[in-house]
Amino acid sequence: MDVVAWGVLPYVTLLLLIGGTIWRYRYDKFGWTTRSSELYESRLLRIGSPLFHFGILVVIIGHAMGLVIPESWTDAIGVSEDMYHITAALFGLIAGIATLGGLSILIYRRRRSGPVFMATTTNDKVMYVVLTAALVLGLFITLIGTVPGAEGVNYRETVAPWFRSIFYLQPDVHAMSEAPLRFHIHVLVGMLVFAMVPFTRLVHAFTAPVHYLFRPYIVYRSRDAARAPGSRTSRPGWAPVGTKDRQR
Numbered sequence: 001m002d003v004v005a006w007g008v009l010p011y012v013t014l015l016l017l018i019g020g021t022i023w024r025y026r027y028d029k030f031g032w033t034t035r036s037s038e039l040y041e042s043r044l045l046r047i048g049s050p051l052f053h054f055g056i057l058v059v060i061i062g063h064a065m066g067l068v069i070p071e072s073w074t075d076a077i078g079v080s081e082d083m084y085h086i087t088a089a090l091f092g093l094i095a096g097i098a099t100l101g102g103l104s105i106l107i108y109r110r111r112r113s114g115p116v117f118m119a120t121t122t123n124d125k126v127m128y129v130v131l132t133a134a135l136v137l138g139l140f141i142t143l144i145g146t147v148p149g150a151e152g153v154n155y156r157e158t159v160a161p162w163f164r165s166i167f168y169l170q171p172d173v174h175a176m177s178e179a180p181l182r183f184h185i186h187v188l189v190g191m192l193v194f195a196m197v198p199f200t201r202l203v204h205a206f207t208a209p210v211h212y213l214f215r216p217y218i219v220y221r222s223r224d225a226a227r228a229p230g231s232r233t234s235r236p237g238w239a240p241v242g243t244k245d246r247q248r
Helices: 002-027 043-068 071-076 081-112 114-118 122-146 159-167 173-177 181-199 201-207
Strands: none
Touching (some): 002 173, 002 181, 002 201, 081 114, 081 122, 122 181, 122 201, 159 173
C-alpha cells in the first residue's frame, strides 16, 4: 500500500493535472471560467473572495517553501529549526484561517442566495467538500504542532524529501511512510484536489490575470463640453463629413 500511495498515486495525480489541463484547454476552452455569479450577489462576494484568494496564495507559497527548500539550506543561512517552525506556524495559521473563513463565506453565499445556488453544479459541491477537507486537515496539523507537549514531527525530514524525490523519478516511499497518519491523510486529500483542478472551476488559477499588474495604463479621454484649450470638439456620429449644408 505504501508503494501505491506514495510511489504510484503522485504520478497519477500529475498525469491528471497536466493531461487534464491540456485536454480542458483544447476541448473546453470556452468553459475555462469560474462561471462568475457576481451579478446575482456581490456583498458577500466582496468579503469572501479576497479572503480566500489571498489566503490560498500564501498557503501555496508556504507549502512550496516548506517542501522544496531543504532543511540544510535554512540551517546554512542561520535560520534555526525552532525559528523556522514558529514562523511557518504563525503565517500558516493566519493564512489558513483567512482561507477557510473566505471559503466558508463563499459556501454560505451559494447556499443562501437562490440564484447563486441554482447556478451551483454537483461538480462545484464536490470541489467545495474536498477543498474544505484539505484546509481543515492542514489547520489541524498546524495547530497540533503548536500545542505544548504534543508529538513533534519535523515534516522536512519525511514529507519534504518524499515530495522532492517525486521529481527525481525516484520516490522515497520509506520517508513518507515514516510520517504520522495525519500527514498521510492530508497529502492524499491534497493529491485529490490537484487531480480535480482541470475538471472544476479551480482550473482558472492557470489563467490568473497576472499580466494586469504589468500592463500599461488605459487612457480614458473625456467627451465633456469643458475641454482643454486647443482640443478638438466632438462631433455627432451622424454628422455629414466633407459636405456643406445648402439652403433651398
